Amino acid sequence: MxxxxxxxxxxxxxxxxxxxxxxxxxxxxxxxxxxxxxxxxxxxxxxxxxxxxxxxxxxxxxxxxxxxxxxxxxxxxxxxxxxxxxxxxxxxxxxRMAAIRAVHSLENVIIAEAGAILADVQSAAQAAGRLFPLSLAAEGSARIGGNLATNAGGVNVLRYGNARDLCLGLEAVLPTGEIWHGLSRLRKDNTGYDLRNLLIGAEGTLGVITAASLKLLPIPASQGTAVFTVTDPQAAIDLLALARDHAGEGVSAFELIHRQGLNFLAETLQQVRQPFAKAPEWCVLIELGLPRGLEAEETLAELFEAAEATGLVSDGVIAQSESQRQAMWSVREHIPLANKAIGSVSSHDISVPISEIPAFIERGREVVAGLGDFRINCFGHLGDGNLHYNVFPAQGRKREDYEALRGAVKEAVHDLVHSFGGSFSAEHGVGRMKTVDLERYGDPAKLAAMRAIKQALDPNGIMNPGAVLKTV
Missing domain, CATH: 3.30.43.10 (Uridine Diphospho-n-acetylenolpyruvylglucosamine Reductase, domain 2)
Incomplete structure (x- = not known):
């Protein structure tokens, strides 16, 4: 070739x-x-x-x-x-392929072209009285084809799943130029190999997604958002279990935030209003979406009382208006921007089994400290086990000072993730940045099957060469 x-x-x-x-x-x-x-x-x-x-x-x-x-x-x-x-x-x-082709409200289905911006898909669903729950920081510019090609995650995976879980069918162009007309609106279709799930997450290496039929859901009748302080990551996990006891599947988002991220915000983006006068060591951002007959704010208040009684939380703020809710989410959404302003030595999009998170965070602190003087900002989607574990220069130093250690930090963190049965790429994909990691940590049988699939569908190797699978 x-x-x-x-x-x-x-x-x-x-x-x-x-x-x-x-x-x-x-x-x-x-x-x-x-x-x-x-x-x-x-x-x-x-x-x-x-x-x-x-x-x-x-x-x-x-x-x-x-x-x-x-x-x-x-x-x-x-x-x-x-x-x-x-x-x-x-x-x-x-x-230029950005049309919403159809909305089938009674079926809870929307059909969008691949170039449709995620926020526009959300808006089209809302106009029909429905919810498209995929939500992430880049939703104002990310396009639905790319979201599917990378199997995007975001803040609502806990309740609604990744992009893969929200897709019923695809229209796609295969490496030969053939168009696969797979825009199914069916919930059940057991007719052979699932090309939809093969193309989702393939990052353009097996074809080009041109349109998708996507699941819609009811808009929750009552929505509530709160930030609670917790003593440590284990308390946050226990709080998540308690929240599910109170709200069932109504827990839409459950985000873990560390003091370091709040300190970075105070240092670089002072205009972002923080919920507490003094940044706590750990806190969680919780969002509930409940059906008619249940009040989310009341449920959050009851959750706080129960959690405080057992020592899981010590302080909290429950949003009393949409502007307060947006202010809470603004804190979470601006943390990556503050990180960028500080400049990380090495950033990691990782996942580990939820029950292992406290031990991973503690061990990670020891492993990173053994390599040098660093600051760690660990935050992210605790409810689905996905953490953004980012390592930064010590106070007063710059990322350039650590250039010789960058690779060692990444390898040490990913080795630790692997030892906990986790993944070095939770929601960002492999791309070209992590092909070596896939070779290092990937299961040999899986890698062999992936290469066989690639060879079968794209024998000339034209589709996004160098992405996902390392070019040999």
Whole structure:
């Protein structure tokens, strides 16, 4: 298999097959990723308007052995949307395919094209009196095709699951250029291999998602949000169990926040209003969504009383208005921005079994301290075991001072995660950043099966080469 280097005739052939305006000169914004870890390249940039045009693009790329990089909202954090080396690729942006094709309220289904921005899908669902619960910090620019290609998580996974759990069917273009018309609205369809779940999470290495049929849910009649201080991570886990006793499956989000993150906010984003005058060592952000007949604020008050009586919490604030609720979420959503302003030595999107989290955090502190003088900001989606475990320079020092230790820190943290039966990539994917980690920690049988699938569907290796599976 040999991929074609820059081919001057390739763009000419495409221009004769596609309407004017589909092909563009590559622009810098399509060649960058948020953390600046990779600088991409492009031989040709294409902005198709429908699946047929995507099919033409991929069919011609496959025939010419030109690599293809699908591009959604560009918000991915592991370099899956940019190709820094090898032959200049065909970059396919789905941004012009942004239509909401249909809303079937009685079926609780919405059909959206891959370029639809996540927030717009949420708004379309809300206009129909329904909820599309996938929610993450980049929802104002992330596109639903990319969310599915990376199996995005976010703050509501505890209750509603990842992107995979919210998808019923897909329309996609396979590496040969064939269009798979799989936009099923069915909840039950046992007719062979599940191509939908194969493409979801494949990060564009097995095809390009062009549209999806997505699950909708009822909007909770009563919603409540609170921040409670807890003594330690074990108390937070016990509080989660208690919250489920009080609210059942009504616990929509349960976020763990450490003092270090609040201190970073105070240092870099003073305009973000914090819920407590003095930052607690640990606190949790809880959101409930309850059906008619139950009041979320009352349930949160009852939960606080029960938790305080058993020593799990010592202080708390329950939102009394939508503005207070938004202020609480603003704290959580700005922590990654504060982290970026400080500049991490090494950032880790990891998951471990929920009951193991306290031991992992304690052991992690010891492991990192053994490598040098660092600050740790550990926060994230405690309810589903996903932590953002980020290591920062000591006070007064810069990340550049630790350049020689960056790799050792990442390896030590990931080794520890693996020893706890966890994952080095909980919700961000593998991309190009973590292919070596996948080789190091991945099950050999799984890796062999993944390579076999890749070879079977994409024998010419054109689809996002270098992402997920290490190029050999």
């Amino acid at each position: 040999t991929l074609n280097p820059a081919d001057p005739a390739f763009a000419d052939r495409l221009s004769g097959l596609l309407p004017e305006g589909v092909l563009r000169l590559p622009e810098p914004r399509y060649l960058e990723e948020p953390r600046g870890s990779f600088q991409g390249q492009a031989g040709v940039l294409a902005l198709p308007q429908n699946a047929e045009q995507v099919s033409t693009l991929i069919r011609e790329a496959n025939a010419a052995r030109v690599p293809v990089v699908p591009y959604g909202g560009g918000t991915g954090l592991v370099g899956g949307q940019v190709m820094p080396g090898g032959p200049p690729p065909l970059v396919i942006s789905l941004e």
